[in-house]
Amino acid sequence: MSNFREAQNQAHPNKTNTLMLALIMILILNVSIQVWLLYTALNNALEKNTDIAFPSFIASSILFLIGFGWLYFLPSGPRVTK
Amino acid sequence: MATDKKDNHWKEDFPVYQLESTQVSRRDFAKFLCLVSGGLAVGSGYVAIKANFFPPDKMVGEHFVCKKHELPVGGTRSFVINGSTIPYILIRMENDEFRAYEQKCTHLSCAVFYKPGSGKIECPCHNGLFDAFTGEVLAGPPPRPLPRLTVVIKGEEVYVKDFKPDNDKPDPNRQSRS
Numbered sequence: 001m002s003n004f005r006e007a008q009n010q011a012h013p014n015k016t017n018t019l020m021l022a023l024i025m026i027l028i029l030n031v032s033i034q035v036w037l038l039y040t041a042l043n044n045a046l047e048k049n050t051d052i053a054f055p056s057f058i059a060s061s062i063l064f065l066i067g068f069g070w071l072y073f074l075p076s077g078p079r080v081t082k
Numbered sequence: 083m084a085t086d087k088k089d090n091h092w093k094e095d096f097p098v099y100q101l102e103s104t105q106v107s108r109r110d111f112a113k114f115l116c117l118v119s120g121g122l123a124v125g126s127g128y129v130a131i132k133a134n135f136f137p138p139d140k141m142v143g144e145h146f147v148c149k150k151h152e153l154p155v156g157g158t159r160s161f162v163i164n165g166s167t168i169p170y171i172l173i174r175m176e177n178d179e180f181r182a183y184e185q186k187c188t189h190l191s192c193a194v195f196y197k198p199g200s201g202k203i204e205c206p207c208h209n210g211l212f213d214a215f216t217g218e219v220l221a222g223p224p225p226r227p228l229p230r231l232t233v234v235i236k237g238e239e240v241y242v243k244d245f246k247p248d249n250d251k252p253d254p255n256r257q258s259r260s
Contacts, residue, residue, distance in 0.1 A: 020108050027115035034122035041126055045133035046188075047226050053130035060126040067119045074112055 009075070016075035023070060030063045141231070141244040147172050147182075150238045156198035160185060163242075170231060171196065172240065173203075173214060182231035182242045183217050189224040203228065 008015070041056035106114075145163050153159050153174045161170050169185040173196045183203065187194050192207035196214055203212040210222030217228035231242040 020112070024108060024112050024115065027112055027119065031115055031119050031122065034119060034126070038122055038126050038129065041129045041133075043225055045129055050133040050137075053126075053133045057123070057126040057130040060123040064116075064119045064123040067116045071112065071116055074109055 005073070005075075019073065019075055023074060026070060027067050030067045034060045034063050141242075144234055144241040144243045147240045147242055150235065150240055153240070156196075158196045169193070170242070171203075172233070172242070175201070175214060179215075180233040180235065180240060181214060181217075182233050183212075184229040184231075187224055188219075188226040188228060189222070194228065 002010075008019075037056045037060050041053045044050070044052045141163065147161050148159055153172065155174055155178060156176055157174050159172045161172060162168065163170070171183055171185040171194070173181045173183075175181060176199060183194075185193050187205035187207065187210055189205065189208060189210055192205050194203050194205045194210075194212065196203050201214050202220060203214050203217075204210070205212075205222065205224065208223050210224040211220040212218065212224070212228050213220055217230045219225075219227060230245040232245045234241040234243060
């Protein structure tokens with residue numbers, strides 16, 4: 001039984017570049033938003049506004065889970081036969 | 083060559099080619115980004131837990147700093163509270179008021195100092211300026227006001243205690259600064 005990744009590699013062998021670029025761009029975007037969330041939460045916590053810390057943590061965790069799930073679509077590259 | 087006589091079987095135990103060890107594939111880069119993402123999420127969690135469940139200890143009671151006559155008008159004195167390592171600065175302003183602040187700049191923790199006669203506290207690292215009367219940021223990169231202590235004068239002795247905004251009575255003699 002083949003999975004999505006194998007089917008994709010067989011049907012569109014030239015699309016790995018596009019897929020890889022999209023994946024990396026979204027991961028960079030996620031990380032950028034997480035940096036902003038952490039910076040904001042830290043600055044507010046030091047200013048004794050602690051209300052923003054937990055929403056920021058939840059948002060950051062969701063972004064991480066999105067990025068982690070996104071790795072499933074990572075192109076596997078050329079098969080090396082030994 | 084002498085090296086040819088050596089036993090080279092160790093290479094079989096470490097089958098890593100130089101090309102593989104020096105090049106980072108896009109696949110590895112994407113995985114690394116995901117690792118960074120996880121690290122940032124953990125960092126956010128740490129900030130949230132520390133801010134909500136482990137707030138910094140508040141100063142308890144009053145602490146003696148020095149005698150009033152030991153500090154000339156426009157002068158400053160550094161001090162630390164017993165049991166703490168946080169450096170503080172006591173300032174005797176030109177209108178004979180006392181102010182006490184944490185001596186660490188809120189930008190990158192450089193030591194700040196009072197500029198006599200100006201009513202301003204300066205951080206020399208990145209030219210951050212704070213209002214010496216309130217601790218508010220006047221200029222430069224510091225993101226927050228300087229943490230402040232309340233100064234209590236008992237006769238000739240100067241004490242400090244935890245700052246509460248209610249203790250900050252407006253001073254009628256204070257001149258407006260441009």
